Amino acid sequence: MHNPALSAAGINGCYIRLHLLADELASALPRMAELGFIGANVTIPHKVAALELATDAGLLPRMMGAVNTLRFHEEEGTRKIRGWNTDGPGFLRAVEESFGVTVGELRVAIVGAGGGAGRAVAVQCAAVHCPRLVLVNRTMEKVVALRDEMATLPAGTEDVRACAWEADAMAAEFGEVDLVVNATSLGMGSDDAAVVPAELLSADHLVYDMVYSGGRTRLLADTAAAGARGADGLAMLLHQGAIAFEHWFRIAAPIEAMRAGLLGSDARGRMI
Numbered sequence: 001m002h003n004p005a006l007s008a009a010g011i012n013g014c015y016i017r018l019h020l021l022a023d024e025l026a027s028a029l030p031r032m033a034e035l036g037f038i039g040a041n042v043t044i045p046h047k048v049a050a051l052e053l054a055t056d057a058g059l060l061p062r063m064m065g066a067v068n069t070l071r072f073h074e075e076e077g078t079r080k081i082r083g084w085n086t087d088g089p090g091f092l093r094a095v096e097e098s099f100g101v102t103v104g105e106l107r108v109a110i111v112g113a114g115g116g117a118g119r120a121v122a123v124q125c126a127a128v129h130c131p132r133l134v135l136v137n138r139t140m141e142k143v144v145a146l147r148d149e150m151a152t153l154p155a156g157t158e159d160v161r162a163c164a165w166e167a168d169a170m171a172a173e174f175g176e177v178d179l180v181v182n183a184t185s186l187g188m189g190s191d192d193a194a195v196v197p198a199e200l201l202s203a204d205h206l207v208y209d210m211v212y213s214g215g216r217t218r219l220l221a222d223t224a225a226a227g228a229r230g231a232d233g234l235a236m237l238l239h240q241g242a243i244a245f246e247h248w249f250r251i252a253a254p255i256e257a258m259r260a261g262l263l264g265s266d267a268r269g270r271m272i
């Protein structure tokens with residue numbers, strides 16, 4: 001989606017993929033800046049290390065514990081690396097585009113809130129002051145710790161609950177949430193366990209499945225069967241890309257060129 005965006009914006013540059021080993025990141029980033037790269041996206045397994053290497057990152061990326069977008073610049077002769085995490089802001093725009101609602105108005109349950117993307121989305125939901133946040137995770141300790149950390153966020157959501165990834169525990173919470181989010185890596189495999197037991201979904205729920213699946217996950221099938229509205233992770237991927245573009249170039253992203261680019265390639269960027 002980035003090369004179509006560069007063309008549409010008339011920017012003479014290109015977006016390329018580099019494969020770095022974990023111990024190469026610290027030397028690669030300054031070298032990329034020297035070579036004239038404007039910035040970068042970083043992905044697994046580099047997102048946590050990229051936060052450590054960023055010379056400048058805000059409170060939310062630091063609470064999210066990772067950055068995935070970097071911009072190189074110079075300030076008074078010193079080379080700087082600014083870092084952002086676009087998972088949270090991309091999620092806000094994706095929910096708004098998919099359902100026509102603002103996340104800050106919704107009671108939200110995030111299944112997989114202990115993972116990298118789930119944590120980022122949870123921190124973002126707290127920052128926009130969702131009236132209730134239910135943090136669900138297979139490894140419960142992670143969301144207990146996250147709930148406690150969230151209490152330190154200035155003006156964040158106060159009603160934050162940690163919930164085990166178990167049918168009874170989820171049943172006690174899901175009647176009182178508006179938006180259910182899948183941030184686990186479950187979804188694409190035909191043998192994958194259900195993210196949420198189907199009987200817990202009702203027509204009043206909105207379901208955002210962060211997996212990019214063309215709408216083909218078991219969760220989205222269960223959502224449709226319950227008469228509820230659901231959306232897959234494509235809009236989040238798109239809006240994350242748009243937000244990264246805006247950080248790099250400080251102009252509005254050519255979103256429709258990016259959407260067309262994304263729809264013309266698979267999730268790994270190969271043309272189809």
Ligand code: NAP
Pocket residue numbers: 087090111112113114115116117118137138139140142165182183184185186193210211212233234236237238240
């Ligand atoms: P991650 O850091 O590895 O986290 C994985 C999460 O899934 C953890 O909460 C983990 O629970 C849970 N999980 C994994 N296997 C499970 C299982 N068998 N049963 C129950 N829970 C399980 O991964 P991530 O980077 O956050 O990515 C998570 C998903 O979000 C992926 O599908 C990714 O493609 C998608 N994603 C989409 C976008 C987008 O733009 N649409 C952006 C980022 C990520 P434990 O903590 O117990 O291990």
